[in-house]
Amino acid sequence: MPKLKGTKEKILETALNLFAQSGYAATSIRDISRRVGIRESAVYNHFKSKEEIFLSIIDKYRFLDLNEKILSDELLEELTTPQRFLITFSNKLIDLWDKPEEKKFMRLLLMEQFSRISGREISVNGLLSELRTLCGMILGEMVKHGIIKKIDPEILADEFIAPLFLIRAEFMVTDESSISEVKKLVEQHVNFFWNAVRL
Amino acid sequence: MPKLKGTKEKILETALNLFAQSGYAATSIRDISRRVGIRESAVYNHFKSKEEIFLSIIDKYRFLDLNEKILSDELLEELTTPQRFLITFSNKLIDLWDKPEEKKFMRLLLMEQFSRISGREISVNGLLSELRTLCGMILGEMVKHGIIKKIDPEILADEFIAPLFLIRAEFMVTDESSISEVKKLVEQHVNFFWNAVRL
DNA sequence: AAATTATATTAACGAACGTTCATTAATTAA
DNA sequence: TTAATTAATGAACGTTCGTTAATATAATTT
Incomplete structure (x- = not known):
């Protein structure tokens, strides 16, 4: 054979x-x-x-290592223009999530997160909390440097991530991504968020 | 027998x-x-x-009829104090979501939304968009009456709902609800949102 | 070239699956 | 009282499931 x-x-x-x-x-x-x-x-x-x-x-897919995949040098250079930074950051996230394998993996996680196959915990929260930690750090730094309002970074992270995640979840059902529409929604969100946290 | x-x-x-x-x-x-x-x-x-x-x-469980279940008279009377209204509204939502049968039904929806059992579409988005419509109407009215900033009601609805939904989703995995902790998170969110939209 | 290892095949296992059947007891309607 | 309907039973159906065994062949190592 x-x-x-x-x-x-x-x-x-x-x-x-x-x-x-x-x-x-x-x-x-x-x-x-x-x-x-x-x-x-x-x-x-x-x-x-x-x-x-x-x-x-x-x-195989558990290790997202967001920091590595998202925090590129060009992104970090945009830290001086926070609004641009947030938009670029969000778009990077959306691009990452839009990769077919990430999409499928997230679908699998959503479907099986309650089933506990063979005792192993399969949690969407795990992925989310990694992202939350990263965002909390970034936004915490912004607070510390007086770039944005003084608000608990954990709250900021939640408020920043939640709409992004929902946008993502919504466009996971309809397989035709229409990525431009997604990015418009993302931009609208970032603008809202920025206006909420700017000094 | x-x-x-x-x-x-x-x-x-x-x-x-x-x-x-x-x-x-x-x-x-x-x-x-x-x-x-x-x-x-x-x-x-x-x-x-x-x-x-x-x-x-x-x-059996598809018909949530949110308007009926959430929009009580006492709630509508609080429309003059928008921040209180939003908190009460959110807590009503959380209480609704916390009902065991609603919880189980949402779990089922999350698990089977991609499976399309017997052709029938099973979508979480359906439930969500109902809520989004309701919130859009309420927030749209607030905009029209000059109570909050002039922002597209659809965006407002998304920004208001998304963190609530994520809080809910998170506490659906850990079955011990710890409803007081949830309500604290909800209140923090409403405060953030209120500060973002107040005049 | 021979031996070994890796990877495929066919065949079959017992268990569990959704479902159907004939039958029987209890309830309801005439 | 009788007839019809409802709701249960136990047995069996054909199918599919995950998995194993025995075997054959290709690729690699010796």
Whole structure:
């Protein structure tokens, strides 16, 4: 039989697609294997169970490391013009969220966050709180430097993130992203937020 | 055999509990019937399929009719003191969301919104947009009466709702509601929002 | 070239799935 | 009182599930 290189990766990729589309329980090993192009028994050469496939996906995408992915040098240079900074930051976030794999992963998380597959906690809050921490730091610095009003950074972070997240969630259902419309909404939000916090 | 009154309701109630806990696909007719206290075949005296149970649940809880549930007379009297109004409004919303059945229904919606069980669209956005419309109207009136800044009511609605929704979503995972903590967060949000929109 | 390892195949397992069936007891209507 | 309806039962259906075993072949290592 031909050795198809990268079968393991293909299984993970296919499984993410199907899990994100129909949910973990509604997706069978046979569904996955059929799409990969192998028999279901061959899957077990790469993963010892369906749960292990799921957990591998979680582990693969769990590490967002937002700081690295978003905080580029060009962004940090815009810190002197806070409003621009916030818009650029938001758009970077939206672009990140709009990447197909991030989208699918978020869908999977939303669907399975309550199921606790194999005891492991699958939380959307985890991803969110990472983002909240980052925003809290940035906005906290802005407060400290007297760029914006003196408001508890945690509150600022929530107020900044929540509408962005909702915009994102809304456009995750309708698959045709229409990214320009999203960015318009983002800009409107940032303007509102900026007017709320500017001195 | 004894006739147990209300079996149909009991099935719906049990099914909602299990669907909201583990998801539709991971819940079996046997799970449901066992908890109801009948054999799985007896379920089919009341519903012709598993899907019909699911759709019955959706139909039962779909009609929130927010206006009726939230807009009480006492609330409307507070319209002269907008900040108080917003806090009362938010707390009413949180109380509504905190009702066990609403909570479970929202969980179910969050889990199954992407699955499109039996073609029927199951959207969280539907519930959200109803709320957004209501808030848009209220805030639009406030703008028109010169109570708050002149900002697009749709934007105002989004900015007002999003943090509330996120607070809600966050406390849906940790089942111990700690409603007082939620209300503190809500109050902080309303204060932020009020300061952003006041003249 | 031989041995080993990795990856696929076919076949099958027991368990669980949603659903149907004939039957029976209890309730309701005539 | 009888007939019809309702709601339960236990058994069985065909299907699909996750998983395992035995086996064959390709790729890699020796």
